Each structure stands twice: as C-alpha cells, then as structure tokens.
Amino acid sequence: MNNKRIDEATGTETVGHEWDGIEELNTPLPRWWLWTFYLCVLFSIGYVIVYPAIPLLNKGTEGLWGWTSRGQLAEEMAEAEKAHADVRAKLAQVPVEQLPEDPALMAAAVAGGRAAFKVNCVQCHGSGAAGGAGYPNLNDDDWLWGGDLKAIETTLIHGIRQHGDKATRQSQMPGFAGAWDAAQLGAVTDHVLSFSGKAKSSAVGAQLYADNCITCHGDAGQGDRAQGAPALNDAIWLYGSSRADIERQILKPRMGMMPAWGDRLDPVTIRMLAAYVHSLGGGEDFVEAAEQPAATPDEQP
Amino acid sequence: MNNPEIIPPPTEKLYASSRTVHNKRIDGPFRRFKWAMMIVTLTIYYVTPWIRWDRGPYAPDQAVLVDLAGRRFYMFGIEIWPHEFYFVAGMLIMAGIGLFLVTSAVGRAWCGYACPQTVWTDLFQHIDRFVDGDRNARRRLEEAPWTYGKVLRRAFKWAIYLAIAFATGGAWILYFADAPTLFRQFFALEAAPVAYVTVAVLTLTTFVLGGFMREQVCIYMCPWPRIQTAMLDEKSLIVTYKDWRGEPRGSVKKAEKSPGEFGDCIDCMQCVAVCPTGIDIREGPQIGCITCALCIDACDRVMKDVGRPRGLIDYATLEDCKSEAAGAAPRPVWKTLLRPRTLIYFAIWGGIGLALLFALGVRSHTDLTVSPDRNPPYMLLKDGSVRNAYTLRLRNMESRPRKMEVALKGLDGAVFWTDTIGRGQAARRQTFTVPADELLTVHAYVMAAADTASGDFAFTLTSLDEQRESDTVDTQFNAPGGE
Numbered sequence: 001m002n003n004k005r006i007d008e009a010t011g012t013e014t015v016g017h018e019w020d021g022i023e024e025l026n027t028p029l030p031r032w033w034l035w036t037f038y039l040c041v042l043f044s045i046g047y048v049i050v051y052p053a054i055p056l057l058n059k060g061t062e063g064l065w066g067w068t069s070r071g072q073l074a075e076e077m078a079e080a081e082k083a084h085a086d087v088r089a090k091l092a093q094v095p096v097e098q099l100p101e102d103p104a105l106m107a108a109a110v111a112g113g114r115a116a117f118k119v120n121c122v123q124c125h126g127s128g129a130a131g132g133a134g135y136p137n138l139n140d141d142d143w144l145w146g147g148d149l150k151a152i153e154t155t156l157i158h159g160i161r162q163h164g165d166k167a168t169r170q171s172q173m174p175g176f177a178g179a180w181d182a183a184q185l186g187a188v189t190d191h192v193l194s195f196s197g198k199a200k201s202s203a204v205g206a207q208l209y210a211d212n213c214i215t216c217h218g219d220a221g222q223g224d225r226a227q228g229a230p231a232l233n234d235a236i237w238l239y240g241s242s243r244a245d246i247e248r249q250i251l252k253p254r255m256g257m258m259p260a261w262g263d264r265l266d267p268v269t270i271r272m273l274a275a276y277v278h279s280l281g282g283g284e285d286f287v288e289a290a291e292q293p294a295a296t297p298d299e300q301p
Numbered sequence: 302m303n304n305p306e307i308i309p310p311p312t313e314k315l316y317a318s319s320r321t322v323h324n325k326r327i328d329g330p331f332r333r334f335k336w337a338m339m340i341v342t343l344t345i346y347y348v349t350p351w352i353r354w355d356r357g358p359y360a361p362d363q364a365v366l367v368d369l370a371g372r373r374f375y376m377f378g379i380e381i382w383p384h385e386f387y388f389v390a391g392m393l394i395m396a397g398i399g400l401f402l403v404t405s406a407v408g409r410a411w412c413g414y415a416c417p418q419t420v421w422t423d424l425f426q427h428i429d430r431f432v433d434g435d436r437n438a439r440r441r442l443e444e445a446p447w448t449y450g451k452v453l454r455r456a457f458k459w460a461i462y463l464a465i466a467f468a469t470g471g472a473w474i475l476y477f478a479d480a481p482t483l484f485r486q487f488f489a490l491e492a493a494p495v496a497y498v499t500v501a502v503l504t505l506t507t508f509v510l511g512g513f514m515r516e517q518v519c520i521y522m523c524p525w526p527r528i529q530t531a532m533l534d535e536k537s538l539i540v541t542y543k544d545w546r547g548e549p550r551g552s553v554k555k556a557e558k559s560p561g562e563f564g565d566c567i568d569c570m571q572c573v574a575v576c577p578t579g580i581d582i583r584e585g586p587q588i589g590c591i592t593c594a595l596c597i598d599a600c601d602r603v604m605k606d607v608g609r610p611r612g613l614i615d616y617a618t619l620e621d622c623k624s625e626a627a628g629a630a631p632r633p634v635w636k637t638l639l640r641p642r643t644l645i646y647f648a649i650w651g652g653i654g655l656a657l658l659f660a661l662g663v664r665s666h667t668d669l670t671v672s673p674d675r676n677p678p679y680m681l682l683k684d685g686s687v688r689n690a691y692t693l694r695l696r697n698m699e700s701r702p703r704k705m706e707v708a709l710k711g712l713d714g715a716v717f718w719t720d721t722i723g724r725g726q727a728a729r730r731q732t733f734t735v736p737a738d739e740l741l742t743v744h745a746y747v748m749a750a751a752d753t754a755s756g757d758f759a760f761t762l763t764s765l766d767e768q769r770e771s772d773t774v775d776t777q778f779n780a781p782g783g784e
Contacts, residue, residue, distance in 0.1 A: 028314050028315055028316050028317040029315065029316050029317070030316065030317055030318075030319050030517060030521055031316045031317060031318040031319065032319060032514075032517065033316075033521065034316050103721070126676075126677075127676055128674070128675075128676030128677045130676065130677035130680075137677075137680070139677060139680045139688075139690075140680050140681060140682055140683070140688075141682050141683050141724075142682075142683045196685075231683070234683035234684065234685075235681050235682070235683060235684065235685035235751070236681060236682075236683055279720060279744075281680065281688065281690060281746050282682075285723075
C-alpha cells in the first residue's frame, strides 16, 4: 500500500491506492470546510439538547424546548380553529333557513359540513351520502321528513325514533302479519305498485288500502312528511322495490332510526351538516308553512 | 518556476488554509467588457421589479412578478398559470442547453462574465480596492497587525459589504410581491416574516460568499466547473497560455544577453497578479480558471511594453494551440463557433424556444375541466329520472370578468342545474360569470329521463365575448340501464 507518489501534473501526493490504473490525489481540503464540519457538529449537539432525540427504555429524551409533534398538531388545529372562528360565530347567529341569503357563508358551511359528515355520518349514509338498503340516500329529492334546511337541521338535532328525545321524529308502521291472507296481501301490494304504474289495482286492494293505509300514505300514495310516511308513488324504495320486498315490508315493517346529534355535536357543526346535506342536490327551498316539525309522537297509523 | 503562493508544496497536511486573492487593477478590452456585463446584469437585477406593466384593473401592474400565493407568474405580456408550468420547465431546459451552447461556443463565458458569484465577487473586489488600495497595499494591510486603524478600515469595508449584501437580499423579495408596496411595508416593519427571513438569509449568504468565500465557491462548491470538465474538449474556446511561444521564460535582460534561448514570457507574473481567482494560467486549463480573460488584458499590455506580439495568453482552442505550435496560421474565431456541436446545440435550443413561443401564441385563455362524481355514480330521483353530478372548473385566463356559457352536447332531453342555479332553472345551457383571472368551480347536476342508458356526452364551454373561445370536454353519463 505504500506506493504514494507525487503526481507530476498537480504536484500533489497520491493517497497510495490504485484501482486499474486509477489513482486518487490526496488534495487537502480547504480549512474552512473543516470549520463548517465542526459547526455542523456543534449544531447537532444543540439539536439533541433542545429537541427530543435519544430513545430511552420507556420514553425518549424530551428536549429543552419541549417540542412534540402532537403539540405541534394541537397548535396547528388551534390556529385553524381561530381562522374559522368568525365563520363559526356568524353561523351560530344566522338561522339555518336564512343561510342561502349569504352565499359565502353557505359555501363555508357546506365545506365544514363535508368534513363533519365524513366523521359522523358516513357509517350509515356512506361516504358519498348515497345510503344503502334501509339507509336513506341523501342525494336524491325524496325526503321522508322534509328536505329544506330547517327540516334537515331538526332531523339532525333530534334524530329519528331516538329513545329519550322528546322532540324526536316519531312514527310507526304497523305490521300486518296474520291480519291478511295471501290474496289480500297480494291485492294491497298490487294497489301500492299501481301508484307507479307497475301493477293493476283491484277493488279489494283499493278497499284494504283505503281502510288501513290511506291515513299515512295518502290516497295516491303520496306519503306524508308530517309523519315520515314514505311516498309510495315514486321510484325510490328504501327497503327495495320488488313485490317480495314490498310484501315483507307490509307484514313485518322495518323502520330505521337515526341518532339525535343535538347533544353530541355543537349547534354550529349541526348547522354545517344541514347545509352540506342540503347541498347534495336534492335540497328543497324553505317554505314558512312547512315549519311545524312533526315532533308530536304518532298515536296510531 | 512555480510560484510558491499558487501551488501548495507536496505535503502530508490534510487541510489547506485559503489565501485571500488580492487581484491587481487592470484595464483592457476584457476588463471593459466585464464592467459592461456587471452594469447590465446588476441593472437587470435591481431594476426589473420596479418596471410597471399595465394589465388592467384585475391584475397586478408589475412587469415581472412571481405571485406564489396567487399562483401566477407574470412576465411582461405573459401570464403563466400553474397548469402551464411546462413553460417554466421549458425555459429551464433552454437555460441548461443554453449553457451547453455557450460552453461549446465560447467556453466558460458564463463563469467569467455573467455568473452572479462572479459578478458579486468582482463588485466586492472593487470595494476592496476602493477602501484598501490596490494589490500590494491590500497584501500589506492583511499582514499588518490589528491596529486601531486596521480595525476601523475593516469595519468600514465590511459595512459596505453588508450594505451591498442587504441590497442584494432585499431586491430578491421584490420579485415576489408588488415592489413599491413591499418596499414600504418592509421598512415599516409590516411585511410578512418570510420576507425578513429571506432577506436575512440572502444578506448573509451574499456577505459570506461574495465578501469572503469568492473563488472558493468556484473551486470547491460549484458543480458547474466539474460539468465543464466534461463539456470542454480540444475544440473548445478557452483562455490559454501558449507555452510553445512563451517557454522557457526569461526576463528581457536575459533574452538580450542570450538571444534565441528564451520564449516570449518574461515571467513578470502580471497574469497571476490580476487573476480574480488567484491561479497561474500558465499551468494550463484548470478548474479555478473562470475564463474572465483579465490575464489576457494584463499580458497584452506587457507584450506591448516589451515590443512583442500580443496574444501570448489568449482565447484559443487546444487544437489551435497545437497547430499554431506546429507553425500554422491562427484560425479565425468564427471557425471555432461554427462547428457541428455548437450548431446542433443552437438548433435544439432554438427549437425548444420556438416551440414554447408557438405554444404561448396559440394557448387558449378559456378552459373547462370536468370530473364526474364517482360516489355515487348516478342518482335515481323520485320520478325515476337519472341524475349525475359533475364538478366543472371554468377557467378564465383573461384579466377581466367574462360571461361564459356551458352547454350539454349529446344526451338528448337532459337538462342541468348547479349548486348556485336551482333546479327550477334547469336547462341545457347555463350562463356563468367567471371572475377575472380565476377558476370558477361549479357543481353541476345533469338530469336525464328515466329510460336513459349510460353513454357519452360532452360539456361545451363558450366565452360570450368577441373571442368566442370554446372548449369541449367528453365525459360519461351513468345510469342503471348500463351500456
């Protein structure tokens, strides 16, 4: 290894290694480079002291400045909260049905609602708010309990069939298992399907419907939002549109429940959720007359 | 033969301390060119942010502005949006190939005249000369003990360094915001913290790199000299010492005593004295040579004084040196410039430039993007009709609000409304006012009759002004009916 020699062209010594005829010059580093290196070492010592750095058995060193990534996140969240503070303050003041008068505030509410929806609502209604069998689709224009901003907010606050909430939306479809024989059941089903032109009604069916169903679902199957009775004359069927689905729903009705969010989320978040759901494409305009919430518990269908 | 100052003696030492280069004042054509370049480049740097350019009431009136927050890049009549970043990429590629082109044509001209490190080093060396005097005075002062007078002198000089460094850092931020406003805010302590941090960092780097590091940056830190080594060949124009003419060196007296024995170089060391990086060009091409050609000025003057032909140190290619050494006549410079390599580089460089200009000329100032909502892909409405939702982005690249119309093409019978236009106003075409120089995002709901099958259709955007610019975007309508 000791074949160091002076390179003629540069006058610099080689390091003494040779690989396939390639030699390396032992060019001295500039002194300032060395100082830069020492400075970096000093910096890293300071870094280790002020920042969490060395892992120990239970937890690592914490550093003099007490920085943590969680702490930083909390700080950033607080900052974001602060940035939203004026929007939230405004939202707390403006009644939800007046939101559309302020497009900028409405847009902010929709954006906030989109985020809150992803956390609280997607479990049942799906990430695209398209629902599923038994879980209403919030994109369409069919609403059991009303689709204006106020009605949506009421549903959000009190829920549907929520135990313990006096103002919850309450209704019940009675089951007809055992009450009708197969022919009667078929006749009623035909009558229900006839609203959307999918079957032919009969006198028996019409009579049975008039006796048992008309109070809630209406003479033309238009439903009744005051009681959350679904319209039977449209293309949307929460529990399926086939004859078998409808017959099963008549015999042993299923009725969904939605939790009341009034005591879980703050009023502003609920307002934002209402705005978001309203914005999904089926939102209806608020009409003063529709204000009466159907909160009175139903006695009997 | 070798100046002990220039080449460190062979040593086991691991670290070499750097010596300050005290370059001597020189005048000559190259020095004057360097002055001109310095004035031009510094003027461009300091004046550009202050040039105004009227773009109407909806856009900034600064000629060159990199608006990071607004995501716009303004350069005189050109405005670049983020989606057009390929223009910037193209310009960077042109800058890269431009460097190749310049290198193959005139060697390290960038290093010698236009590189900011060179320009600022030159500037700082003039400050040195202004405060401390020329080469010998500066050397004496450096070796002198730290007397009261020296401290005062140094403090004065460094204060000037700092002022220049601050002006350098300060001018930089003016490219990123409205210059007069930012200038006022900066001194009223109302500017954003990032402005002060940027100025502080750039002031420090200019102070250190220009005031103290100087040629060390070129020799140790900059990758460009290394790339140059790969770019230069025997046909490249470099500043070179014609050793066949100069060697062996001997003073005028010696040459008089024994004529014919010595070359033209009288070993006066003027080429070394004027060199801003402190090298000896007579050792051949080297990484420290930035080809500023000041040594040519110095040598030509000496040759004139001793009555010998100029050009002992000169711009030449190694190939020419060889043929000249063999007795051939010097080749004209244009022959060095016009060779396949430079021509090909120029063709590529110019081609990219023309392509960019063409793209810039024909680009539309109106654009539509359509992204269908995938979740859910379609919606059934009460009456059985099918609804699809789309996010439309209407881009208005003009600096004025424009009315634009979006219409459905295909999908007969379908109508659409949006998040701002209610279902009551559903129609096949809707009109929007897109704010000046902005993107309008619209959520559109397209509704088709119950029996509509899935299929293709398109949105058409038309600007309702004299330009009548339009854009058509094909997209898909989903329905339970399937294909």
